[in-house]
Each structure stands twice: as C-alpha cells, then as structure tokens.
C-alpha cells in the first residue's frame with residue numbers, strides 16, 4: 001500500500017457540511033493534514049448544506065469545531081486561520097435541481113478545469129443519487145472528480161444495490177470511494193503487517209494452529225445524539241456489516257500477490273463470499289442480540305436504551321455472530337464477532353487463540369498462546385507465551401507476555417482514520433475504501449440474521465449499562481469451547 005504522500009491541489013466539496021461528522025471528523029482531519037504539510041496551498045474546502053449561512057457564519061462554526069475537536073497539541077492559532085481561509089460555504093439543497101447550483105459553479109470555476117474535485121457525501125444515503133444527478137446535470141463531474149460515500153451504504157442488500165446503482169449512473173466505479181473508517185485506522189492496517197511481514201505468524205496462521213479468533217468493538221458511549229439513526233440501524237448494521245467484517249476479512253484473507261488496491265480487495269471479497277451462510281433456522285444458535293438496561297458507568301447511574309429513546313424498541317445495542325470461513329485454511333475455526341454500546345470499557349481488538357501445544361513435555365500445564373491485536377485505545381499487541389518459572393524448585397511453567405506498541409516512530413500521535421482516507425480520495429488511491437462487491441457480499445451474509453431478528457424469532461437478551469454484556473453471550477461462546485477475552489485467565 002505504498003504511495004506518495006504528495007497531493008495535487010484539490011477542491012473538496014462537502015455535502016452535509018453543517019453536520020456532526022463534518023464538524024467532529026472531516027474538518028479536523030483536513031486541518032491536521034495541512035499541519036503536516038500534505039495539503040497544498042491552492043487546496044480549498046467548499047461546504048454545502050441547506051442551512052442559510054454566510055461564509056462568515058460557517059467559518060465561525062468551523063473554528064468552534066476545530067477548537068473543540070482538535071487535540072490540544074495540534075491547535076495552532078495561526079494555522080487555524082490559514083486553514084479557515086481555504087473554506088467557502090454555499091447554501092444548497094443537493095437534491096433540488098432548481099437550487100443554488102450557480103453559486104457552487106461560480107466557486108468551482110475559480111479553479112483550473114483540471115483541478116481534482118472530491119465530492120464528499122456526508123448526508124443520509126437516500127440523498128446520494130439525487131445529489132449525483134444534479135452534479136451531472138450541471139456539468140460538475142469531470143474526469144478529475146471523485147465521490148466519497150459515507151456509511152451506511154444501505155440497510156440491506158436491495159437498498160445497498162439501489163444506492164450503488166444510483167451513484168453508478170453518474171460516476172465510474174473507479175471514481176467512487178466508499179468509506180469504512182476502520183480501514184483508515186493505522187492499527188487495522190497493522191493486521192496486514194503482522195500477518196504477512198512476520199514469518200512467525202504467517203507460518204501458523206491457519207486452522208492447523210489457530211483455535212479461534214475474536215473480533216470485538218466495544219464502546220462505553222450509548223447512542224448519544226444519534227438515536228433517530230441508531231434505532232433504525234442497530235449494532236449489527238452499524239458495526240458488524242461494515243467495520244467488523246472488514247477486520248475479519250483482513251484477518252482471514254489469503255496473502256495478496258501485492259498491495260495494489262484491487263489485489264487486496266479481491267482477497268477480502270473472497271473471504272466475504274466464503275463466509276458460511278447462517279440460514280434463518282440457525283440464527284438463534286449462531287448469534288446473540290441484546291439491549292442495555294440501566295446500570296452504572298464510573299460510579300454514575302445511566303439509563304437504559306429504552307429510557308434514553310423514550311419508547312419501546314426491538315433494536316439491539318449489542319450483537320454477537322459466530323462466523324466460519326469455508327476455505328481450507330480456516331476449516332471449522334470459529335470467528336466471534338462482537339460489538340456493544342455502553343460496555344464496561346472502550347476497546348477494539350482482535351484476539352487470536354492458538355491451539356494448545358501437542359508436546360507431552362509439560363502435560364496440561366502449558367497454556368494456550370494468544371495474540372491480542374489492540375486496535376484502540378492503547379494501540380499495540382501482546383503475545384501470551386509459556387516461560388519457565390525461575391523461582392520454582394522443579395520445572396514449572398508460568399505465563400509471560402511479549403508486547404509492543406503501534407506508535408509512529410517520530411513520537412507523534414497516531415493520525416485519525418479520516419485524515420488518511422480523505423487525502424487518499426484526493427490521490428485517487430482506493431485501497432482503503434470498500435468496493436461495491438464487498439459491500440454487497442457483506443449485506444448478503446448478514447441478511448438472514450437481520451430478517452430473523454426483525455421477526456423477533458430470537459429472544460432479546462439484556463445487560464446492565466457498564467457491563468461486558470449479557471450472560472447469554474458467555475453461554476453462547478462456551479458452546480464452541482471458548483471464552484471471551486475478558487473472562488480469560490491471562
């Protein structure tokens with residue numbers, strides 16, 4: 001995935017520029033890239049939304065966002081001023097052809113015709129086709145244009161196909177960049193480095209040596225201000241269909257011949273297509289869904305999901321699925337995929353449990369080797385090993401852990417995933433974006449579970465906010481002889 005850090009001058013046109021995502025992630029990401037010298041002087045950011053705002057009004061909001069969301073060590077008043085000068089704002093309803101497109105044209109026409117244009121759709125996906133159609137109608141889509149699509153790409157296979165078809169009427173697949181911000185995480189890319197740059201792991205990365213793999217993304221937050229979206233989505237659609245299946249495909253893919261975008265994406269989609277289907281009559285035994293009820297977080301009482309929502313709901317805030325990748329490499333190895341809101345602690349990690357040593361030398365005293373790839377926070381890895389207990393009189397084993405940090409060599413902070421992704425879209429570098437067939441294969445696999453859950457054929461379990469999850473999940477993983485990482489001895 002080596003590529004140049006240099007970026008040509010660009011115009012970044014953000015639809016949804018007044019929204020939460022733009023303020024919290026997109027503007028800080030572009031600022032940081034300017035700070036480290038990856039944004040050329042000519043680059044401009046053109047925010048658009050329906051809200052009627054002057055450029056000054058918008059810049060005031062953008063300044064507040066940077067002051068709120070930039071890490072303190074990155075804030076630099078002079079640089080913030082330089083960044084804000086790049087920003088324009090056009091009041092525009094992207095779905096209406098009789099709106100303010102002339103004003104957007106006037107701003108874009110100030111740049112040369114071959115200027116790279118990135119259209120970032122930070123809006124609900126139902127708007128994507130209409131915005132694309134208007135961009136086409138008014139001649140904004142040039143050969144140097146790309147479009148970035150925010151998640152969710154649909155709520156099931158049919159709606160994902162409709163969104164993809166809608167955008168594809170106006171953009172070539174090579175111009176479409178579907179965001180999965182987990183792929184922009186440096187630590188997620190570390191899965192590739194650990195697996196393929198270390199013979200230590202590549203030699204044992206198969207069913208012969210691996211007993212199971214757990215992939216967890218747990219959060220302490222609830223649904224915050226996004227209840228309206230979340231309640232129509234739920235944990236499976238929000239986290240598993242996209243982020244966690246991407247992590248799974250990086251863990252399970254065959255070695256790609258090179259790190260070109262399509263070679264890696266081919267390898268990933270092969271995994272998604274090899275996922276053993278979970279038919280509707282198996283959903284109850286292969287998945288767990290749950291909702292948090294009131295509990296305690298850091299000693300403070302927090303309400304349950306239904307109380308936060310203010311109404312009844314069958315939306316899950318916790319989801320577990322057991323996946324099998326039906327390839328010779330992964331014969332019958334369970335992959336446990338788990339996500340939770342209002343969990344005990346925030347942690348995203350991959351836990352690889354190796355099979356027990358076959359050597360008779362130490363009897364049953366040798367523990368299993370375990371590799372923990374900590375995606376966030378405390379980014380790094382730990383490898384649990386058996387070593388000799390030096391204080392024992394005879395020959396006794398004890399557990400030792402070899403660990404390392406995923407940290408930039410120059411001591412700087414790990415960049416936020418949006419920094420890498422937003423600039424990769426400018427560079428036209430799609431390796432860390434999801435191809436259409438990946439999105440659709442992922443929906444196809446989760447769909448029977450979604451349907452079965454929607455029909456309430458699987459009981460909704462409950463867990464206290466601030467806990468690791470429901471008791472049902474503990475019983476579930478034990479049925480295949482495993483335990484969750486937090487319940488393990490080491």
Ligand SMILES: NC(=O)C1=CN([C@@H]2O[C@H](COP(=O)(O)OP(=O)(O)OC[C@H]3O[C@@H](n4cnc5c(N)ncnc54)[C@H](OP(=O)(O)O)[C@@H]3O)[C@@H](O)[C@H]2O)C=CC1
Nearest residue numbers: 016017018019020021049050051093094095122123124150
């Ligand atoms: N927030 C987050 O952390 C994440 C968000 N996402 C996704 O990103 C997208 C945006 O999320 P978020 O920022 O939270 O949502 P918000 O509701 O905060 O923002 C939506 C934005 O879209 C604009 N908008 C709505 N309708 C139109 C229209 N017809 N034409 C132009 N602009 C329009 C709104 O402005 P106005 O009303 O002024 O038009 C606003 O700027 C969603 O699809 C979300 O699922 C994905 C991952 C994380």
Ligand SMILES: O=C1O[C@H](COP(=O)(O)O)[C@@H](O)[C@H](O)[C@H]1O
Nearest residue numbers: 151181217219221238239243348
């Ligand atoms: O896409 C989403 O991701 C976040 C979690 O992202 P992370 O980088 O903090 O792990 C999640 O909170 C949100 O619900 C979901 O839409």
